[in-house]
Amino acid sequence: MAQIEPMDLDQPAPPRARDVLARRLADIVGLPSSRLTPRERWIVADLLHDLLRASDETLRQRVAQRLSTLNEAPHRLLRMLATDRFEVARPILEDCQALTDFDMLEIVQTGTIQHRTLVARREDVSETVAAALAAYGEPEVVERLLKNKTAILAAPTVDHLVGMALDNARFAPLLIRREELRPAQAFRLFWGCDGTDRRAILDRFAVDRTILIDASEDIFPMAQAEGWSDPLVGRILRYIDRRQRNREAIAMSPFVSLEQAMEALRREGVRRELVSEIATLSGIDDRLMTRMFDDLAGEPLAVLCKATGLKWENFQAGWAGLGRSEGPIMDQARHVYDMLSVEKAQTVLRYWNLSHEADRD
Structure with missing residues (x-):
């Protein structure tokens, strides 16, 4: 039986082998709980995480698209993709329902204005996440947040946005229509x-x-x-x-x-x-x-x-x-x-x- 040689991390893996391996690992990560134990899912996710960190943007984008509709993908893997370059993160931010408030806060804090704008558009944005988005004071993000009827704004967040609206007139009509006002x-x-x-x-x-x-x-x-x-x-x-x-x-x-x-x-x-x-x-x-x-x-x-x-x-x-x-x-x-x-x-x-x-x- 042939002995498997240790991986040389300095040499890029063959593109097709890496691509197929990434797709296979992503498929396993997405298996239902009836076919995969939590421990097995974590192990596979860790392997996929390490593989993607050393891969190009095109592969990361394909995997993000593949995982975006999954509800059981490990959060560490999802957060890595959601805080990646916007082109990679986009399908996760648009479609993935598995992200928690903790994940969202990390995305808000480490992402770009494009990341925050997509987070502000998501359904059922919580009070905590809305407060984090509003704190940046970015007009594009604030406007998108105020237009999001499913977002929940806490009273201190509304106070902050009212203060912003005194200097930015386009926020006023959006705030007036908010039930939280x-x-x-x-x-x-x-x-x-x-x-x-x-x-x-x-x-x-x-x-x-x-x-x-x-x-x-x-x-x-x-x-x-x-x-x-x-x-x-x-x-x-x-x-x-x-x-x-x-x-x-x-x-x-x-x-x-x-x-x-x-x-x-x-x-x-x-x-x-x-x-x-x-x-x-x-x-x-x-x-x-x-x-x-x-x-x-x-x-x-x-x-x-x-x-x-x-x-x-x-x-x-x-x-x-x-x-x-x-x-x-x-x-x-x-x-x-x-x-x-x-x-x-x-x-x-x-x-x-x-x-x-x-x-x-």
């Missing part, structure tokens, strides 16, 4: 959106507070009896309260009403003291009022006016006081003013205000 995140996203996306946010998230009001009416006198000593309770009840204007502040104001303060804005223009007074009378944080006045679009001012019971002519007074002219932007603001009820406008305004108060704390 919560009101606080949507109203933060609002500030970086165009008119169309702003109206979409208001249409979806501006809701009334009837249930909250009915459930907490008896808590207001309790808090008042305690002298409003609990600041957290006070903050939440201010969100729930039917009233938006600060009646106590109006009694001490140099203006008879909020309407008169808006007329003063028309006459005198923007003054720091006047902006602060309008904020106080409206029951909101000074910084929020400044942000609303600084916004070049008219939707925030329209929300303010509707929430505080101001008429459209009061909006016009404020708009003129800000040095703005009539035109399409003002028409968009009128649309928002007309579409919102007082209750819904108050919901939006109070979410914004809670956010600014939380930042102050």
Whole structure:
């Protein structure tokens, strides 16, 4: 019997022998569990792993294609192919359902943007993998992830993507359609959106507070009896309260009403003291009022006016006081003013205000 000579690793194996051996090993790896024990599968996979590491791209690509539809291929072998050059990895990333989250994280971390884009397109991308993809901040990958209806986004991931959307407008409409988006995140996203996306946010998230009001009416006198000593309770009840204007502040104001303060804005223009007074009378944080006045679009001012019971002519007074002219932007603001009820406008305004108060704390 002829003795088998030891393998000379420095000499390339005959192309056909290596090709056939790789195909045979791949066939064995793919055998069902009824014909192959786990230990046998691991041994064969280790041999195939070593063979592929020393083989050219064409062979690796053929084996990847062969293994891409298998559900029982060892993960070490799959990860090696999935983190290979994109042309080799592609069939594994597109079709292989055996990859775990651990495998995906390694692919995300060691692969290229092309690898990450394909991972973002896969069905049922988990919260963990989605977070890893979003962390790279690559617009192409993020856009593909947001379009993937089967991907699951955790709240911190949505927070991160909302922050990205403030600098990349094309993410906003994709985020608005995501079921994971919560009101606080949507109203933060609002500030970086165009008119169309702003109206979409208001249409979806501006809701009334009837249930909250009915459930907490008896808590207001309790808090008042305690002298409003609990600041957290006070903050939440201010969100729930039917009233938006600060009646106590109006009694001490140099203006008879909020309407008169808006007329003063028309006459005198923007003054720091006047902006602060309008904020106080409206029951909101000074910084929020400044942000609303600084916004070049008219939707925030329209929300303010509707929430505080101001008429459209009061909006016009404020708009003129800000040095703005009539035109399409003002028409968009009128649309928002007309579409919102007082209750819904108050919901939006109070979410914004809670956010600014939380930042102050």
